[in-house]
Amino acid sequence: MEGMAQQTRNGRSASAAEVAALAGVSRQTVSRVVNGMPNVTEKTRKRVLAAMEELGFRPNFAGAALRGGSYRSIGLCMYNITRVGNLATLEGIMQAAREHDFAITMIEMGGDKPYTLADASRRMVERPVDGMILNMNRMAPDFEEFVPQPGVRTVILSMYAHPRCTTIDSDQYGSCELLTNYLLEHGHSNMRFVAGPESSISSRFREAGWRDTLGRAHVDAAPMLRGDWSADSGYAMGERIAAEVLAGGSQAPTAVLAANDQMALGVIAALENAGLSVPDDVSVVGIDDALEGLVPHNRLTTLRFDLRGVGKLAFEAAVGESSSIEAIHVPSTLVERSTVRDIRG
Amino acid sequence: MEGMAQQTRNGRSASAAEVAALAGVSRQTVSRVVNGMPNVTEKTRKRVLAAMEELGFRPNFAGAALRGGSYRSIGLCMYNITRVGNLATLEGIMQAAREHDFAITMIEMGGDKPYTLADASRRMVERPVDGMILNMNRMAPDFEEFVPQPGVRTVILSMYAHPRCTTIDSDQYGSCELLTNYLLEHGHSNMRFVAGPESSISSRFREAGWRDTLGRAHVDAAPMLRGDWSADSGYAMGERIAAEVLAGGSQAPTAVLAANDQMALGVIAALENAGLSVPDDVSVVGIDDALEGLVPHNRLTTLRFDLRGVGKLAFEAAVGESSSIEAIHVPSTLVERSTVRDIRG
DNA sequence: TTTGACAATGAGCACGTTAACATCCGGCTG
């Protein structure tokens, strides 16, 4: 622990030049030692390493990057970190960054006002980053005509393909296709869909996946119910569904597909409160698999997005040298627990 | 939207020198325009602005910072973003950063192995940052002897005061002091405490706050129950508590203080499953107020930490010029809902 | 017309780093 508290000049941390002076070599030799170049005598290397240790030297990436190297950081522009999905994606990005010894330079775009990709890109490019990931959860007004900053690889997290940038997202559409088919295969031809808010792109794709799948199976879709992602909004819709079920008749639903897990939880609570059993009377599925550890005895059948996978792919596309433009949809997996009953036959 | 797709030289984005050449002025004049210096003719300024627009110029903070300015970014070292508390703190930091037009440069420290403050600080200082915030949720082995990198203001998120760095945290100890007194004032002199895992610093402070407060009130503490923060672990403890209550006697508890909301939720589920009513038979309080939107009809009386406030203060301490060292404990507020009954008299 | 004052602008250096090139030195060959 000795040699860590030296004051160097004006209070900055030590530079390669100071290490060089102390070790009695040139800056370049210090650089060679730091970067593990082969042609340095063992004796010299040791002297340099000792000087580095004594001064607590750490190379400054900004200087190196200025010269033409890498900042070892990827920019990430988020709209709202709080959303559960964004957090898991962030986690995937962070993990990939850690594996590459990269940092993530994050900016959050302002509260409620919609922002353009050009805004985000311009604010990001002035930061010391080697590439950038732009996250959107509303449609950017300039999506089609956006041109990324030259020299900085730009990845957009979006279901829509972009002509000039690689795009990545969980397959929101496919997820509801899968779940709808799952319910149909279990004999539930009369189901209710509890959607998220209209402003959300994810919600629109989930709804489309559900509606189109029913259409392809030649099953009529009942009127959609709309929540706002919260458990309470799910509860409110659950009360309506319970009334329908108790009223009986050939149009009474046997299953509910909720566009996220919190709303599914609310639906279940409302159904049980009305004296109905899940899944004996009504089957319920959610989306996200976001309840782990949060509720006791989680038994919700749901769909797990590979959000960490999305984050990992996004990071790798942002650092990668390949300049190909792709539109990647990451598939999700069904998590079968015990809120769906097979009612065929 | 014209003039955004120019290729400049080797594919990098335009520099001030190129803008200067196009506008027919010197780099310095461009610099003056960018930084809003007063002494530039209106005609010149317009010509420069036009050139900037045409080349899509954005100043590079790294170059400026190298010269002695600011990177406009604060480093943040996290142990585990996923933890609910960390996320809210991150949110507070991000919001303060946005207000200052700063970015956050984030690195996550490796999975399970404990890390030292020196490790984190050394990995951070090579990034382009003006200051850094180090988050810990285990005790760092080198806490006492740690010396921050010269020239980079270092803030530690920790309940323990540090001799050379400003420290900030929610008042974990005070939170349980407050809740314990609250239960005592409502007549619950026989309560159970469901703690978090032993490895967690927060958990240790919460436990100490509970135990000391009972001691000061000359009330004997019943043996502590230990969970792992999860709802399921809370459920398991809730079953034991239910058995105690049903067994009756003068030692039967009338209240439960759970060290977080998820465990409180588990306790309540177990009690209700055993035929007991909350709060008629047993009162329950949690800590964190983390369930908003996640569960329907949230009625848990709990304690809200001002984590966004912690984040904001941390950011401001990291950018601030003041070199004073402080140890800040941010107070929390009681959120009274309906899981506590007054049984005095 | 000359001088001084003042505003606008330009030139040079410095920040920390590395690629490319230049130099030094020891040892080997002819």
Next chain:
DNA sequence: CAGCCGGATGTTAACGTGCTCATTGTCAAA
């Protein structure tokens, strides 16, 4: 002993920016 080779090391320039100082240009007062 001269010449040469190759490995180790030093020197220079450049990345994009802002500060300091020098220079130019303009206008009014003497």
